[in-house]
Every structure is written in C-alpha cells, then in structure tokens.
Amino acid sequence: MRALIAAAIGLAAALALVLTITAIGVPTGKTSPKPLMTTVPQHP
Template sequence: MRALAAAAIGLTAALALVLTVSAIGGPSGETSPEPLLTTVPEHP
C-alpha cells in the first residue's frame, strides 16, 4: 500500500511540474534561419 501511495504522490508531483511549465510557457526566442551543418566543410 505504501508503494501505491508513493507512486500516486510522485505522479501528482510530475503532473504539477508539467502543468506549471506549460502555464509559464517555453523560453521566448527565435530560431536561426541558417541550416545546421552535419558535416565538416572541406577546405580547398
């Protein structure tokens, strides 16, 4: 029974954290228009 109570408390805390972050909103910023390079460019 203690394990069930601990799981319920943990789930409630995780849900509260998710709701808090979603209410506050993500960090504001802009994405870069430049594409990310996945390979090292070759130098001639």
C-alpha cells in the first residue's frame, strides 16, 4: 500500500512539474547556424 501511495505522489509531482513548465513557456532563443562536428576530421 505504501508503494502505491508513493507512486501516486511521484506521479502527481511529475505532472505538477510538467504543468508548471508549460505555464512558464519555452524560453526564447535561436539555434546556432554553425553545424556540429559529428566526426573527427581526417588529416591528409
């Protein structure tokens, strides 16, 4: 029974966090125009 109560409290806390972040909104910003290096450059 304690595990069920703990799971319900955790779920409620997670839901409250998601709703809070949704209410605040996504921070404004832009992505970098520079591409990310995904591989090591090959030296000749």
